Amino acid sequence: MESLHASASANLQELKRLYTGNELFTIHNIGKSDAYDEAVVIYLNSLVDEKRLNQFIIRKMNMDLREHSGPAGEVLLNSLHTLGEVTILEGIEEIINHIADANFVLIINGHVEAYAMKLPGFETRAIEEPQVELNIRGPREAFTEDLQKNLGIVLRRIKSPQLKAKSYVIGKDSQTKVMLLYLADRTDPQVLNELRQRIDAIQLDVLSDSMQIEEWIQDSTFSPFPQLLNTERPDRVVKAMSRGKIVIMTDGTPNALIAPSTFFEMLHPSEDQFERFYFANFLRTIRLITLIVSLIGPSFYIALTTFHLEMIPTPLLMTFLSAKAGIPFPTFIEALIMEVAFEVLREASMRLPRIMGQSVSIVGALIIGEAAVQSGIVSRPMVIVVAMTGIASFTIPYYSTAIALRLLRFPLMFLTAFTGMFGLSIGMFIVIFHVCSLRFCGVLYLDPIGTEGYKHSIKKIFLPPVRYRARLKRERSEIDVPNRQSHYFHGKEWD
Amino acid sequence: MYPIDNLIIFTGRNGISQKRGVGFFLVALCLLSITGCSPDVNEISDIALVTAAAIDYDVETNKYSFSAFCVMPSNTSQEKASALTQWVSSATGKTPLDAARKMRSRVGKNLIFQHNKFFIISESAAKHSLFEVMDYLSRKREFRLTAYPIIVPGQASDKLKLGTESGDMLSNDLLGQVRNNKLSGQDVALTIKDFVDLFENPTRGFVAGRIMMKTSETNKKEFLTVTGGAVIYKQKFAGWVDGNDVLILNSLSKRKVWKDIEFNDVIHSKNGSVFSALFHEKDLDIHGDIQNGRPKMSVYLKYTASVEDINKDSDVGDASVISQMEQAASSHLEEKINKSLAFFQKNLKIDVLGFSDYYSQYHSKAWKTMQKDWETLYPMIPIQVHVTVLIEKSGMTTYIKEES
Secondary structure, eight states, rough: OBBBBHHHHHHHHHHHHTTTTTTEEEEOOSSSSSSSSEEEEEBTTTOOOOIIIIOOOIEEEEEHHHHSSOOHHHHHHHHHHOOOOOOOOBHHHHHHHHHTEEEEEEETTTOEEEEEEOBOOOOOOOOOOOOOSSSEEEOOOOSSHHHHHHHHHHHHHHOTTEEEEEEEEEEEEEEEEEEEEEETTTSHHHHHHHHHHHHHTTSSSOSSSSHHHHHHOEEEEEEEESSEEESSSSSHHHHHHHTEEEEEEEEOOOOOOEOOOOOOHHHOOGGGGGSHHHHHHHHHHHHHHHHHHHHHHHHHHHHHHHHHGGGGGHHHHHHHHHTTTTTTTTTHHHHHHHHHHHHHHHHHHHOOOHHHHHHHHHHHHHIIIHHHHHHHOOOOOHHHHHHHHHHHHHHHHSSHHHHHHHHHHHHHHHHHHHHHHHHHHHHHHHHHHHHHEEETEEEEETBTTTTBBBHHHHHHHSOOHHHHHHHHHHHHHHHHHHHTEEETTTSSSOO | OOOGGGGGSSSSOOOOOOHHHHHHHHHHHHHHHHOOOTTOOOOOOGEEEEEEEEEETTTTTEEEEEEEEEEEOOSSSSSSSEEEEEEEEEEESSSSHHHHHHHHHSSSEEOOOOOOOOOEHHHHHHOOHHHHHHHHHHHHHSTTTTTTEEEEEOOOOOOHHHHOOOSSHHHHHHHHHHHHHHHHHOOOOHHHHHHHHHHTTTSOEEEEEEEEEEEESSSSSSSEEEEEEEEEETTTEEEEOOOOHHHHHHHHHHHHTTTTTTEEOOOOOOOOOEEEEEEEEEEEEEEEEETEEEEEEEEEEEEEEEEESSSSSTTSSSSHHHHHHHHHHHHHHHHHHHHHHHHIIIIOOOOOOOOOHHHHHHHHHHHHHHHHGHHHHHGGEEEEEEEEEEEEEOOSSOOOOOOO
């Protein structure tokens, strides 16, 4: 790192050279004389609150210069120290980083250090309600793009000194701040260590979203399944930390990553915690069913109607028979048309502005539901199957998991159209084997299935009433104290 | 190679590799091109369902005829109301398979037999060629083993052309009648599986389903009704059994159908009242002994009953009245059972109740000597019948004596 010159004007020259062409780079002289650079304040305007800088800080420094005697540099430094926290910088690069991070920097002639103070003047979004992870009961705060604000929301909810935070700067050009949060007494140190190494290894020019971190640190890059959970809900982050997870928060992203995450956590929205346990468990059962429906819905229909007619009850087959009469396409092509049309519609209504999006979905529903059937291109049962599958996939609370299931639906349909139920079974075997093989830093993706007996697994997947959850925790901490941490992820906690 | 791949990681990275991911995708793409190539594909728009089939046998020409009652949608899906086209297609051949194949090749649709519930077998086929027919039905995978082989007097194929009284599809109507067996207990619905199980037994006979023609009481149309039974003995048709005898057969030998059956009967009580009641079988105990090398049997039956109508005012709240009614019912049922047993033993001379099974199980030593004389021994077996009836419900209307 290039260290600073004692001469302020030399340092200034260097900085001016680096910032050539950037009109935001502002130099403000302090003191009476503008001719030579005795003391200067430099900053990027629009990042720094210029109004406060001029009205209070520079004014105060000028006043102090006039009122106090002694070397000008010492006076200014003292004056600055009374105004707030000062960071001492020793190199040009540090100056650049701090300027980029909404600091103004004071350079004094004769000092081989520069002094930075944070004075952010840019606007950020206010804390709003969650847009994606909606709930009826429970907290309604969501993260914003501002890391400081996000940290504030989280820290407000955990007051334990065990809460540790480690910061990283990722991105050669973007210099994005990334925070690692965890509760030291609950986190598996091996996982933490591994995660730190992986984050250290990230090489990026610009880090614009937490997705990039997720891709870098996940175990299986080519798996369709998301291996880290991202959330916009602080309560979910807090809950995760209390279960020994590590939270990665990225500046500029309203989503926090939770590592390690398991498949079943992605099926449970945080609202389960805020509902009575009967209803929460009912919803969990429904989601398990819709998970299967959204994965194999059309494939199952194809298998039944083209290969295994004997599996359909006779009256139902009669209904299918009359519904399918006069349809020119084989069932598989029909399913493919409808599935693709459904995805196109979904994408269109996502991309259009919200007001138009609604009209698209209405028009699409009309076209697909009525006109396609009326004109005899697709059969009514197929519309029902595809619609049910689509709606089922919307009940999966975690969007990335729903996408994975939607994608896997297509190869399963191909397999089924070729060999019927046999192909569907083969396809499901491949999917299940793959999901079983997934791990994150040594934690099984399908946990608790596979790490404990099925009785415990069922207990973990469903929720007991809150007070029994608490009792179980107490028992656990009494029994497992010696090696609690290494057992942590293997289902000792309720989610 | 990413730098992260060089890290010392305490558990290796896992999941799917790039190669495998791309491979799986490519295989799926290739599969797209061959979908529909499978020979097992039965597009639902190319099929017609067979819901009933009939098998005839001509003794003179030694030929089989196979007929199928087929169903196919007649409209296109644009129309909201769905109608089904029904027709009967048939062909003759040297064997049952030959006839069936010929028939299938003549139909313009792919015939699906998995939903066929009834195989109607003509009397002549049952008499002369039942083994061949049953062998074909049980060997062929596409026939469900839960379908009912039913014997019909006269021709079988023309029965398929008869309408039903309700206007519903033939097989639906027949299935409904089999289901309504619980109201009378007067028919046996034997599936192919049970039929074949009993078929091989040389010492006992059994009763399979029968279809009769009846004339409707409201109009002059003829329609089919499932009632009574056909006796099969030594792999051949051996005679008919009436509905009442089938009811006794069901109560004496088919424990698993009891819970459904609730039959009614009219009882003449000793005090002169006539009442009808619904009977439900609760318990059956069969004892077989051997005295002087001759078998001797006793049967204990227990029924519960509920009184449904009485022809005159009687105080059913009175215990003595009830016990009188119970006794009357018991003796009536005993008489009825004795009559049926006499028919099975003296007229048919075929062990349709499976007494031979009882002796081979519980008296296996004696059975070895009895086995060869069973045909002569069976009609002579004295059978004692004891029936107990317990009236559980006497209805809501009770005669209450006013105390003055």
